Amino acid sequence: MSMLEQLTHRDRVFDFLAPVASPVDVRHGPILYMEGVNVSFDGFKAINNLNLTVDDGELRCIIGPNGAGKTTMMDIITGKTRPDTGSVWFGSRHNLLTKSEPDIASLGIGRKFQKPTVFEALTVFENLELAMAADKRILPTLTAIMKPEYRDRINEVLETIGLQQLRDRLAGILSHGQKQWLEIGMLLMQKPRLLLVDEPVAGMTEQEMERTAELLTSLAGKQSVVVVEHDMGFVRSIARHVTVLHQGSVLAEGTMDQVSNDPEVIKVYLGEEA
Amino acid sequence: MAVSQNWLLRPFQERSTQIFLGVLFAALVVVTFLHLFMPQDSALHVSAYTVTLLGKYLCYALLAVAVDLVWGYLGILSLGHGAFFALGGYAMGMYLMRQIGDRGTYGDPILPDFMVFLNWGELPWYWLGFDMAWFAFIMVLLAPGILALVFGFLAFRSRVTGVYLSIITQALTFALMLAFFRNEMGFGGNNGLTDFRDILGFNLRTDATRLGLFIATGIALAIGYVICRAIVASKLGRVSIACRDAEARTRFLGYRVERVQLFVFVVSAMLAGVAGALYVPQVGIINPSEFSPLFSIEIVVWVALGGRATLYGAVIGAILVNYAKTVFTGVMPDAWLFMLGGLFVLVTVFLPKGIAGLLKKRQKQPQTQEATA
Numbered sequence A: 001m002s003m004l005e006q007l008t009h010r011d012r013v014f015d016f017l018a019p020v021a022s023p024v025d026v027r028h029g030p031i032l033y034m035e036g037v038n039v040s041f042d043g044f045k046a047i048n049n050l051n052l053t054v055d056d057g058e059l060r061c062i063i064g065p066n067g068a069g070k071t072t073m074m075d076i077i078t079g080k081t082r083p084d085t086g087s088v089w090f091g092s093r094h095n096l097l098t099k100s101e102p103d104i105a106s107l108g109i110g111r112k113f114q115k116p117t118v119f120e121a122l123t124v125f126e127n128l129e130l131a132m133a134a135d136k137r138i139l140p141t142l143t144a145i146m147k148p149e150y151r152d153r154i155n156e157v158l159e160t161i162g163l164q165q166l167r168d169r170l171a172g173i174l175s176h177g178q179k180q181w182l183e184i185g186m187l188l189m190q191k192p193r194l195l196l197v198d199e200p201v202a203g204m205t206e207q208e209m210e211r212t213a214e215l216l217t218s219l220a221g222k223q224s225v226v227v228v229e230h231d232m233g234f235v236r237s238i239a240r241h242v243t244v245l246h247q248g249s250v251l252a253e254g255t256m257d258q259v260s261n262d263p264e265v266i267k268v269y270l271g272e273e274a
Numbered sequence B: 001m002a003v004s005q006n007w008l009l010r011p012f013q014e015r016s017t018q019i020f021l022g023v024l025f026a027a028l029v030v031v032t033f034l035h036l037f038m039p040q041d042s043a044l045h046v047s048a049y050t051v052t053l054l055g056k057y058l059c060y061a062l063l064a065v066a067v068d069l070v071w072g073y074l075g076i077l078s079l080g081h082g083a084f085f086a087l088g089g090y091a092m093g094m095y096l097m098r099q100i101g102d103r104g105t106y107g108d109p110i111l112p113d114f115m116v117f118l119n120w121g122e123l124p125w126y127w128l129g130f131d132m133a134w135f136a137f138i139m140v141l142l143a144p145g146i147l148a149l150v151f152g153f154l155a156f157r158s159r160v161t162g163v164y165l166s167i168i169t170q171a172l173t174f175a176l177m178l179a180f181f182r183n184e185m186g187f188g189g190n191n192g193l194t195d196f197r198d199i200l201g202f203n204l205r206t207d208a209t210r211l212g213l214f215i216a217t218g219i220a221l222a223i224g225y226v227i228c229r230a231i232v233a234s235k236l237g238r239v240s241i242a243c244r245d246a247e248a249r250t251r252f253l254g255y256r257v258e259r260v261q262l263f264v265f266v267v268s269a270m271l272a273g274v275a276g277a278l279y280v281p282q283v284g285i286i287n288p289s290e291f292s293p294l295f296s297i298e299i300v301v302w303v304a305l306g307g308r309a310t311l312y313g314a315v316i317g318a319i320l321v322n323y324a325k326t327v328f329t330g331v332m333p334d335a336w337l338f339m340l341g342g343l344f345v346l347v348t349v350f351l352p353k354g355i356a357g358l359l360k361k362r363q364k365q366p367q368t369q370e371a372t373a
């Protein structure tokens, strides 16, 4: 009962973030399952026999040196890059390797890009409007109307990402950090089951970073979140479970403390920084 | 504040559309009045020749609006819209040919003159039905629409974009031009279709019919403009802009970019077809030169000069450039292409947003607010 109460309490804060009913079956296992995935670009193995599972509701951090294949991994999950071999499943029902980018997005996988990509010629409000979970076929989009409840939801997200003042400004004029936030906001509008967040705090101030950490941790539980980040302080502040990628495969996995004490990891990665 | 919920009515609440429709309507009324009620010798009299010339400009304006819809808002630089224009024109031309009946030089009640000349025994199957106006008018939309559907389906599905897409649209219109030049195609070869007599029972050579066609073109431009505006002002319009600026991102939001592109492209092709269909009875001929790659490039220049992604800029560009063309080809026919090129360079350098950019600068503030109200 107390857990339920806690949940309802959480719901009050971010209740618009509750994922839409998505036909993802997680009764028999993880929400994301990757096995034996290989990708090579012109003979260069960017992903090398990668195995990774993410549980429903989990907040997972992925770290690894430049070129480790973190972004490529997200490209594979979202259908942008097709692996040479391996399997990638969303829940136990959806084979992601057979689906297109829009299909994967509609299934409930949202993505924030490493380089923030917002629609610069549209206003902040319109960016969120386009991201909103809705019927995205042609005619429903043509005849779509801005219902008051949609407006409310967009305003709620605007508040969460702190861009209310800028709602009617073109996204092109935003600072780098603000674009990052807008993109996170777009992700929230989609109400995905699984969020893939590539370097969310690049270009953010210490304060903005704290708020991002808060937001991402509050999402976990209801949604599954995979965060790729270079900033070790940030990872330490949110991570419960960390995966280290190196040369396209998993080098180590565990809590931040376990990982940062792993001699292999220290050698290839943390060693350089510390 | 109360933005209409009906997507087709939304444009009427926009200031720019109200002004555009007001100016267009006033122009139609003034020209009609000056043509009908000013004495022939008055300096204010607008001759039937001028009325038809203005009608031609309005056809080009509609064509330019169609191009701006795909180029300005969807980022697809079509260098082949002349093909859709010409197909609409040919559909209309076929109807007008069949209206000639036995009044042609050879007096054949069914076959157009050029087929008699080629010793054809009977009408090819694809000419059937064009004696009926309703059928021909549907074909005005379907012929360009289907070509755009097939072409767009193949191109967008394989994600051909940018320069490559522009090049294959040029190839498309060039290939069609070569095909229509051939007599065996059954579209009159390089002479095209001409010697039209009447349309819907009205004699094409009378001033009244010419005026009627001019007004019909003005109305078609108004309707085409409102349709484009409605698309642009809808959520689909914003998705188009999203596809234009960040295609991959749009896909990851769950939109099927290729279908958005296909939809807008087909609508645009059909509008171009209507423009072509209204053009043909006013100039009295349709021949394969409308398919020429150069013509399609000219259309894009009109839009660029007028100002991309505004729709009204396309109208201004089409009318101004063609007026200039009329004037200068009269004086120095050989210099026109150089003039057009020079104008294009000047505008790109000094007015990157085209003529519409000058207008927009002043009304910018209210506009951004309007868009989000």
Ligand SMILES: Nc1ncnc2c1ncn2[C@@H]1O[C@H](COP(=O)(O)OP(=O)(O)OP(=O)(O)O)[C@@H](O)[C@H]1O
Binding pocket: A041, A046, A064, A065, A066, A067, A068, A069, A070, A071, A072, A073, A114
């Ligand atoms: N489309 C591509 N074609 C060729 N090589 C590629 C392509 N995409 C990625 N790579 C290569 O694959 C490797 C992995 O790249 P990836 O972007 O996944 O690394 P990353 O872990 O995200 O690095 P970073 O921390 O710098 O973002 C890199 O060496 C990169 O150069």
Ligand SMILES: [Mg+2]
Binding pocket: A070, A071, A072, A114, A198
């Ligand atoms: Mg990366």
